Amino acid sequence: MKGKVKGRFFRLWFLILFAIICAIAPVAALATQTVSVDTSLLNIRSGPGTTFAKVGQATAGQQFTVLEEKEGWLKIQLSDSSTGWLIKDYVKPALLSSNPESPKDPALGELVINGTQVNVRSGPGTTFSKITSFPQGTKVTAIDLKNDWYQISWSTGQGWIASWLVEPAPEKEATDIPAEQGIQGEVVEDLPPGQPEGTDVQSLSWNWTKTGSGIKITVQGTQPLGYSEKILAGEPKILLEFAGALKDGSNTETIDESGITKIEAKAEKDCSALVVYLSEEIPYQTGLSPDGCALTINTAYSGDMTYSGPTGKTVVIDPGHGISQSGDGYDPGAIGAGGLHESDVVLDIGQKVGDLLTREGFNVILTRPGRENLTLEGRPQIANEACADVFVSIHCNASLNATLNGTTTYFYAPVGSSLEEQRAVRQRLAAAVQSRLLEGLGRKDLGVREENYAVLRYTTVPSILVETAFISNSEEEVLLSDEQFRNQVAVSIVNGLKDFFSETNG
Numbered sequence: 001m002k003g004k005v006k007g008r009f010f011r012l013w014f015l016i017l018f019a020i021i022c023a024i025a026p027v028a029a030l031a032t033q034t035v036s037v038d039t040s041l042l043n044i045r046s047g048p049g050t051t052f053a054k055v056g057q058a059t060a061g062q063q064f065t066v067l068e069e070k071e072g073w074l075k076i077q078l079s080d081s082s083t084g085w086l087i088k089d090y091v092k093p094a095l096l097s098s099n100p101e102s103p104k105d106p107a108l109g110e111l112v113i114n115g116t117q118v119n120v121r122s123g124p125g126t127t128f129s130k131i132t133s134f135p136q137g138t139k140v141t142a143i144d145l146k147n148d149w150y151q152i153s154w155s156t157g158q159g160w161i162a163s164w165l166v167e168p169a170p171e172k173e174a175t176d177i178p179a180e181q182g183i184q185g186e187v188v189e190d191l192p193p194g195q196p197e198g199t200d201v202q203s204l205s206w207n208w209t210k211t212g213s214g215i216k217i218t219v220q221g222t223q224p225l226g227y228s229e230k231i232l233a234g235e236p237k238i239l240l241e242f243a244g245a246l247k248d249g250s251n252t253e254t255i256d257e258s259g260i261t262k263i264e265a266k267a268e269k270d271c272s273a274l275v276v277y278l279s280e281e282i283p284y285q286t287g288l289s290p291d292g293c294a295l296t297i298n299t300a301y302s303g304d305m306t307y308s309g310p311t312g313k314t315v316v317i318d319p320g321h322g323i324s325q326s327g328d329g330y331d332p333g334a335i336g337a338g339g340l341h342e343s344d345v346v347l348d349i350g351q352k353v354g355d356l357l358t359r360e361g362f363n364v365i366l367t368r369p370g371r372e373n374l375t376l377e378g379r380p381q382i383a384n385e386a387c388a389d390v391f392v393s394i395h396c397n398a399s400l401n402a403t404l405n406g407t408t409t410y411f412y413a414p415v416g417s418s419l420e421e422q423r424a425v426r427q428r429l430a431a432a433v434q435s436r437l438l439e440g441l442g443r444k445d446l447g448v449r450e451e452n453y454a455v456l457r458y459t460t461v462p463s464i465l466v467e468t469a470f471i472s473n474s475e476e477e478v479l480l481s482d483e484q485f486r487n488q489v490a491v492s493i494v495n496g497l498k499d500f501f502s503e504t505n506g
């Protein structure tokens with residue numbers, strides 16, 4: 001642990017970095033073609049087409065040098081001297097550095113996080129493991145820059161953060177304090193969360209409870225938590241390290257349910273660790289309370305319920321949007337205030353649902369990707385032609401009222417229509433999935449509702465439309481951007497479908 005000298009250490013660092021920044025001369029941009037990703041998540045493939053293997057993913061604002069163009073695809077230079085391909089439609093020319101709106105030239109020093117909740121990783125790229133995450137507005141110190149990723153340092157560790165999710169910290173306000181003193185003062189004031197200053201000492205406690213689809217572990221601090229999170233391969237376990245002492249010292253709880261075998265707490269004078277032992281690799285999700293003082297770890301476990309229903313059922317999964325209604329353009333769906341695209345979120349959830357169902361022996365058909373000219377009528381048509389057993393459309397809700405949040409599942413089968421004979425079965429399908437979503441996600445219950453949506457109206461097989469959570473609500477946008485939450489959505493939908501088919505009994 002760095003301990004008591006950190007204040008001075010940060011001040012020194014900052015002055016050294018400040019000197020380095022001042023010494024960096026502006027570098028003229030080269031006239032090569034550079035593009036910037038114009039959607040929140042874009043697959044990088046090994047060749048020019050969706051049939052080529054996915055070799056990575058790019059996020060909004062990420063910039064690449066173009067080497068070649070072919071059939072609407074761009075060959076790009078990847079950071080590690082390899083190349084990849086991106087669909088041209090989802091990128092735009094990168095702004096020139098002379099444009100005042102363009103991001104500033106990368107410079108080391110103090111940065112402020114401008115994404116809603118930004119992951120810190122063990123290396124410079126999204127393929128590296130997540131160590132922790134910081135909320136918007138957190139200030140961090142950049143100590144290196146590599147491949148568009150900053151290496152940053154904070155009180156309890158170091159990691160890497162995407163350069164397009166941070167911006168240079170604002171200039172010190174012009175007060176009557178001399179500038180240099182002002183800078184020193186600011187660095188000390190704005191230490192990242194979990195940095196106990198002065199005489200306050202962090203004191204931690206923890207507990208666990210069983211939830212509908214797993215367990216929930218809560219670590220409560222007396223101050224904002226500084227922590228790091230590691231998943232250890234081999235023996236599946238989650239290692240969480242905290243700055244601060246545990247109130248009750250070390251202890252171990254043997255649990256042996258919901259995929260967790262044991263939780264072990266270890267305490268030293270000024271740092272503590274919690275090790276969560278898993279019986280297998282299970283999806284889990286971590287989240288910080290708004291004040292940063294409590295960390296929750298929620299596991300989503302589908303293994304408790306062994307599926308004994310009929311096998312060989314065909315499920316059509318329809319990740320909403322992605323392709324415009326007329327089939328000739330891109331429809332991002334709703335876009336969150338943080339820039340998250342509904343089409344990207346639901347595609348990821350849909351693919352996870354598909355993988356889980358395939359593992360359980362279901363026949364799965366995804367409406368996208370892979371069908372380039374899909375219209376709104378074309379989606380249900382896939383289910384109708386395949387004589388599917390069910391059709392599940394996956395969406396994120398959105399409202400102008402940013403406070404609205406929660407989960408809804410829709411069906412459509414009005415009395416007097418040709419769909420009336422499916423009214424009971426559609427309602428039961430919606431109820432089964434909604435109930436598992438509420439249990440797994442713990443979001444507000446907005447109920448099972450009936451709505452005349454085209455994909456529900458045109459399906460001749462039982463169909464539902466799931467509104468997972470509100471992308472227009474800042475809290476739920478953060479959740480929807482979290483892979484572990486999306487895992488939990490997928491597990492919940494799959495459990496709902498398994499319940500439905502078990503009750504149907506063939």
Ligand SMILES: [Zn+2]
Nearest residue numbers: 320333395396
């Ligand atoms: Zn939608």
